[in-house]
Amino acid sequence: MGRLRLYSLVAVAIGLVSGTLSDRTPKPEAVTRGAYRVLEGDFHAHTRFSDGFLSPFGLVLQASRRELDVIGVTEHNYVFPGLLARWFSRLIDGPIVLPGSEITRRGYHVIVLGQTRRVDPDLPLSEQLIRVHAQGALAIAAHPVRKFWPALVPLVGEFDGCEVMHPIAFRGDSPTGWRWSDMVEFYRKGLARNPTFAAIGSSDYHFFSPLGVVRTLLFVRSADEAGVIEAIRKGKTVTFGPHGERFGPAELLKLLDREPYRPRTSDYHYRGRGVLDVAGRTLAFLGFLGFCFLGGRRRRMGA
Structure with a gap:
């Protein structure tokens, strides 16, 4: 040369x-409602280690640009991309990162948050949930449309929550069986079994620009990884549907009636x-x- x-x-x-x-994107200002700190999170995001576009480091930077306080890095059946993302985000003082995975099987998908050890995707679902909870992690039913119900519904009470809001809500009912109405119905089934069943909204990010287009409001006692996990486990979450629908516990919806909150809509310019x-x-x-x-x-x- x-x-x-x-x-x-x-x-x-x-x-x-x-x-x-x-x-460098400045961190969002701290927001409180009632006795809670309010964080905005997206708990379903992929990297280039499977079918995503960004590296774990790039995903953290993208989350900062989108003014997300917390993200879940949930690669298909692998945990190490989330661990890399958490290390990098701590290094640059970025958003809170919950390392996790998306347990991916033909008959169901499960988001795991706060995970450090891989869960074998070939195990029975019941055993997977036991192993998730044994390491202090959370199990969230991913986009629980009706075709996944044979596996998910019998164990709905064992989940910590489900994705009740997802980008498929913007597309209308699909002839291939991906219907948002199924997700809403599954969420109600979860609430019937578990009053702290968390309402989760996630973008299922793979590439282009929708990271954070669907978000979860978290009402936390402490703005850190442990505080986020505790809030989800206790069902202290709210998410919004495409036409203003609200999902979450009545006490938090009443709090938002008294002290309204509009989720951020920033883009990564x-x-x-x-x-x-x-x-x-x-x-x-x-x-x-x-x-x-x-x-x-x-x-x-x-x-």
Whole structure:
């Protein structure tokens, strides 16, 4: 590689690093309602280790841009991407990360939150739930449409909650059996068995822009991983349907009547500002031009 191209690559690298450092999203301001701190969470997100687009680190950065206070990193049948995401988020003082997985079987999907050890997807569902709870983690029925009911309904009382809100709610009923109304009915079945059955809203994020398009409000005593897990376990959650429907315990819905709360709707637009931002972008652009043109031109002239 010619010297000019090497210098150009160094310029691009410096520009990328400085641009990343300048593109920092400030943490959302603390919000309280009643005696609770209110956090916004998205508890179903995938990475490139299966069928997602972002790395675990990129997912954390995306969650920050979307002004989420907490995310669940729930890769299909694997825990390590969530552990990587939690490590990185702690390093950069990012959002709270609950490492977990999505236990994925043909007959059902289960979101696990607060997980550190993998649960074998080939075990019977009843044994999987036992192993989830044995490590202090939470079991959430993922998008529980009717085709999953034969496995899920007999054990509904063993779950900590379910996704009652999901992007399929925006698409209407599907001829393939993915109906939001089934999820709402399953949530009611869960409440009938367990009064603290948590209402969860998640984006089921894979790629493009919908991370946080569906959110869960968490009413926590402490804004940390343990506080989030406790809030879900006690059913201190609220989520919203596409037409203003509200799901959650009556006490929290009454609290929101007295003290309304509108979930954040921020998008992940570019935020770089200041001298570092301008210098970084300029350096990266000039380095890119140099890499593309200067080295090749020099070789042609010397030929």
